[in-house]
Amino acid sequence: MKNIAVLVSGGGTNLQALIDAEARGEIKNGKITAVISSSPTAYALERAKNAGIPGYVVSRKDYASNRDLTIALAEQLKEQNIDLIVLAGFMYVLTDELVDAYPNAIINVHPALIPSFCGEGFYGLHVHEHALAYGVKVSGATVHFVSKECDGGPIILQKAVEVKEDDTPETLQRRIMEQAEWKLLPRAVSLFCEGRLSVDGRAVHIAEV
Numbered sequence: 001m002k003n004i005a006v007l008v009s010g011g012g013t014n015l016q017a018l019i020d021a022e023a024r025g026e027i028k029n030g031k032i033t034a035v036i037s038s039s040p041t042a043y044a045l046e047r048a049k050n051a052g053i054p055g056y057v058v059s060r061k062d063y064a065s066n067r068d069l070t071i072a073l074a075e076q077l078k079e080q081n082i083d084l085i086v087l088a089g090f091m092y093v094l095t096d097e098l099v100d101a102y103p104n105a106i107i108n109v110h111p112a113l114i115p116s117f118c119g120e121g122f123y124g125l126h127v128h129e130h131a132l133a134y135g136v137k138v139s140g141a142t143v144h145f146v147s148k149e150c151d152g153g154p155i156i157l158q159k160a161v162e163v164k165e166d167d168t169p170e171t172l173q174r175r176i177m178e179q180a181e182w183k184l185l186p187r188a189v190s191l192f193c194e195g196r197l198s199v200d201g202r203a204v205h206i207a208e209v
Contacts, residue, residue, distance in 0.1 A: 002083040002193040005034040007073075007090035012044025013177060014088035014109060014185055019051045021186030030193030034080055036073070038092055060092055070095040077102070084192050086185070087146065091123075096148050104154070104199050106146035107192065109185045111176050113158055114142040118151035128169040128176075139163050139172065141180035143188040145199065154204045156197065157184045 004027075006015050015035060021027050035048035040057045048055040058076070063069040074097055077085065085098075087108040099106065110118055111127045117139075122130065131139045140160040147153035159180040163172060191197050196207040 002030040003033040003081050004030050004084045004086060004189065004193070005036055005077055005080065005082040006032055006044075006086045006088050007036050007038075008042055008044035008088050009038045009091035010042055010044065010089050012042065012047045012088065014181060015044050016047050017182035018086065018088070018186055018189060019047065019053070021190075023051075026186055027190045028194050030084065030189060034077075034082065036076070038090060044088075066093055067095045067097065070097045074098050074101040084189065085146075086189060088185070093150075099146060099148050104145050104197075105192075107156070107185075107188055108144055108146050108151075108153070109181050110142045110144065110151055111139075111173065111181065112142065113138070113140045113160065114144060114151055114155060118142075120150055122151070125169045125173060128172045131163065132167060132169060132172065137163055139176060141176050141184055143184045145204070154199050154202050156188045156191070156204050156206075159184055 006018060008015055018032060022032060032053050034056060035053050036056045036058055037045050038058060038060055045055040058073050060069055085102055085106040112118055117127050117130050138160045140158060142155055143157045144155045145153040161176045161179045191206060198205045
């Protein structure tokens with residue numbers, strides 16, 4: 001059984017999708033054993049508490065730099081025997097030390113079809129604002145391994161979502177979460193925990209059952 005840590009900063013909607021998927025038995029050979037928040041007031045911690053999952057706070061203000069925060073976080077994850085890290089709206093950029101400690105064992109969900117609308121500055125509603133300004137007819141979500149390049153790690157799963165004429169950034173964000181993020185993220189986590197993902201350069205191969 002793989003131990004999963006979910007890193008959060010806010011409301012924790014993707015965390016809830018994972019909790020619900022685990023409760024339905026959709027995450028095979030994996031269990032969420034820790035939720036770590038960058039904020040002590042994040043509602044995601046309440047979601048963890050309600051699900052009986054230990055919650056922890058690693059606050060940026062307690063560390064001199066993002067690097068110091070990352071090193072402390074990596075040490076805590078190792079102490080807790082974490083096998084897989086899921087970034088679910090964690091708002092701080094973690095430095096290379098975490099990738100070095102967990103190569104191809106950190107998963108992130110991005111609310112666009114990478115390589116579109118990704119990289120520095122593309123997070124949260126900003127992604128959907130750019131997509132609408134560009135006039136795309138299709139957007140979606142990408143689940144990928146985290147590498148040292150921002151949003152540049154090997155892609156595990158993607159799902160396209162229609163952009164509607166009357167969309168606002170908020171309505172598009174909600175549709176992408178409901179139709180793509182909340183489906184892809186639990187599936188990718190389960191594939192990892194089942195040992196069905198292998199990385200060859202930038203390509204991720206999914207083994208058949």
